[in-house]
Amino acid sequence: MNKIGVTELRELIVAISERVASERDLLNRLDAALGDGDHGSSVSTAFEAAVEDIAALNEPSLSAIWLTTAKALMNRMGGASGAIFGTFFLRGVSLLREREGLDKAEMEAVLKAGLAGVKARGKAQLGDKTMVDALEPAMAAFAAAEDFRAAWSAAAQAAHEGAETTRNLLARQGRAKYLGERAIGRIDPGAMTVALMFAAIDNYWRANCK
Amino acid sequence: MAVRKHKLINRPEDLVDEMLAGFCAAYGDIVRCGDNRLVMRAEPKAPGKVGLVMGSGSGHEPAMLGWVGEGLLDVVVAGEVFAAPGPDNMLAGIRAADRGGGVLICVSHHAGDRLNAELALELCEIEGIDNVDMVLLYDDISSAPKGRESERRGTAGLFFIWKLLGAYCEGDVSLAAAKALAEKVRDNTRSLAVSLSSCASPMTGETMFALAADEMEIGMGLHGEMGRGRQKALSADETIDLMLPPLLADLPYQTGDETLVLLNNSGSLTLMELFILYRRAAARLAEAGIRVYRSWIGPYATTLETAGFALALCRVDEQMKALWDAPANGAYMKQL
Numbered sequence: 001m002n003k004i005g006v007t008e009l010r011e012l013i014v015a016i017s018e019r020v021a022s023e024r025d026l027l028n029r030l031d032a033a034l035g036d037g038d039h040g041s042s043v044s045t046a047f048e049a050a051v052e053d054i055a056a057l058n059e060p061s062l063s064a065i066w067l068t069t070a071k072a073l074m075n076r077m078g079g080a081s082g083a084i085f086g087t088f089f090l091r092g093v094s095l096l097r098e099r100e101g102l103d104k105a106e107m108e109a110v111l112k113a114g115l116a117g118v119k120a121r122g123k124a125q126l127g128d129k130t131m132v133d134a135l136e137p138a139m140a141a142f143a144a145a146e147d148f149r150a151a152w153s154a155a156a157q158a159a160h161e162g163a164e165t166t167r168n169l170l171a172r173q174g175r176a177k178y179l180g181e182r183a184i185g186r187i188d189p190g191a192m193t194v195a196l197m198f199a200a201i202d203n204y205w206r207a208n209c210k
Numbered sequence: 211m212a213v214r215k216h217k218l219i220n221r222p223e224d225l226v227d228e229m230l231a232g233f234c235a236a237y238g239d240i241v242r243c244g245d246n247r248l249v250m251r252a253e254p255k256a257p258g259k260v261g262l263v264m265g266s267g268s269g270h271e272p273a274m275l276g277w278v279g280e281g282l283l284d285v286v287v288a289g290e291v292f293a294a295p296g297p298d299n300m301l302a303g304i305r306a307a308d309r310g311g312g313v314l315i316c317v318s319h320h321a322g323d324r325l326n327a328e329l330a331l332e333l334c335e336i337e338g339i340d341n342v343d344m345v346l347l348y349d350d351i352s353s354a355p356k357g358r359e360s361e362r363r364g365t366a367g368l369f370f371i372w373k374l375l376g377a378y379c380e381g382d383v384s385l386a387a388a389k390a391l392a393e394k395v396r397d398n399t400r401s402l403a404v405s406l407s408s409c410a411s412p413m414t415g416e417t418m419f420a421l422a423a424d425e426m427e428i429g430m431g432l433h434g435e436m437g438r439g440r441q442k443a444l445s446a447d448e449t450i451d452l453m454l455p456p457l458l459a460d461l462p463y464q465t466g467d468e469t470l471v472l473l474n475n476s477g478s479l480t481l482m483e484l485f486i487l488y489r490r491a492a493a494r495l496a497e498a499g500i501r502v503y504r505s506w507i508g509p510y511a512t513t514l515e516t517a518g519f520a521l522a523l524c525r526v527d528e529q530m531k532a533l534w535d536a537p538a539n540g541a542y543m544k545q546l
Binding site: 028032036037038041042045071074075076077078079080081082083084086087121122173174 | 223267289290291292293294295296297298299320321322325326328329411413414416417418419
């Protein structure tokens with residue numbers, strides 16, 4: 001398969017929602033070490049809301065799916081992570097308008113716009129112990145691959161490795177930055193969520209898109 | 211120290227809405243609840259005045275709900291526990307606070323509060339709502355060193371800003387003047403907190419951090435985040451003696467200054483302990499030649515059931531003293 005249509009895009013969000021829900025306790029535990037311990041609960045609640053709101057759309061288009069997801073994350077999750085995760089989707093919306101399908105280069109542009117939005121909104125760079133540490137390498141891996149299947153797989157792998165690198169970083173953004181050296185030894189929950197998102201997409205693609 | 215984990219709540223996902231419903235039922239003469247988790251003055255202020263809106267994660271009660279009212283804030287937008295409300299609800303709050311004289315979004319400086327206020331401002335631009343601005347408020351000296359004040363967190367010391375800014379915006383002032391007053395109060399305010407035990411999230415039931423029974427944490431954030439350092443728990447007098455010098459040196463507060471003083475209970479200290487702490491603080495301030503104009507002791511900006519307190523000072527001039535003594539009628543802040 002070399003195009004993502006409305007059905008696939010909607011199912012990607014469902015796959016992400018199911019994955020973060022199944023890892024809710026893990027994400028809560030990671031957040032307890034660095035923040036207030038409810039990241040897993042809030043991100044899974046927000047993605048569940050996104051799935052519900054998308055199902056309720058009268059005319060689900062690619063841009064409507066992405067915008068609905070952005071709004072659910074911003075408004076249901078709240079906090080800094082809601083604003084930043086929401087921005088990731090929000091910045092892709094204009095690139096999806098009037099489109100019926102996305103080839104790999106177009107999907108790449110949507111994800112890249114999201115990454116740029118996340119970095120601008122959170123004022124975070126690679127190495128700050130944030131979701132950028134998973135997202136940026138995932139994007140680079142996605143861009144370097146030939147087709148969707150290879151791209152999702154490489155992105156999932158890179159996001160996983162990127163999340164792992166946050167374990168040994170000092171936090172420079174968000175609440176964890178006040179911990180100083182006590183943040184060392186813990187994986188950033190936002191980076192882990194990104195890794196789970198790409199893992200969910202990769203699994204979905206392997207199972208459903210030949 | 212063991213943390214109480216059983217909460218008298220119903221479903222965790224309902225707790226914010228149920229809390230707001232109870233608050234508005236109890237204080238219906240002062241506030242009313244609206245859609246989008248808004249808490250508004252029962253009687254809006256006169257047309258043409260600057261409206262004050264603030265988003266606030268839940269878990270700090272009576273902050274910020276108790277500061278909605280005449281002479282105080284116009285609208286508070288409640289978020290999830292310790293999470294700032296999202297931009298749609300903030301936008302609804304801005305609309306509700308708009309009396310035609312401009313709206314100032316008061317942002318307690320945390321990433322989530324700032325980002326969602328910025329998103330809300332972007333929405334205002336798209337929707338053609340102009341004359342809206344935001345002001346970043348911070349006071350906690352433990353969160354960034356002197357010289358980098360703008361990186362500090364907003365914590366219990368913002369107490370002074372709600373009252374002084376609220377009184378100011380009852381007058382015929384411009385949005386720019388309101389923002390300048392907020393910055394003036396902020397720049398004269400400093401606080402530092404100490405905690406003896408963590409709190410448990412009502413969403414997950416888990417404690418935010420672990421402290422041994424004989425330890426204390428210095429410089430805690432308002433969300434139970436771990437602060438900068440911990441040490442053996444001290445007596446009341448030793449604790450004040452440890453906290454006051456860095457607080458005084460930071461502004462610095464000097465001989466001849468007049469201040470407002472807040473001793474804020476983070477949740478589960480006893481009033482007995484707070485009075486003992488205040489006794490020492492008052493004596494130390496007197497020794498330093500610093501006059502206390504007014505003092506407040508109690509649970510104003512809490513962190514659920516955290517055992518701890520914050521000491522906050524605000525240096526005042528004649529204008530600020532008059533604003534402090536101006537009438538206010540919020541559920542948890544009254545000035546007759």
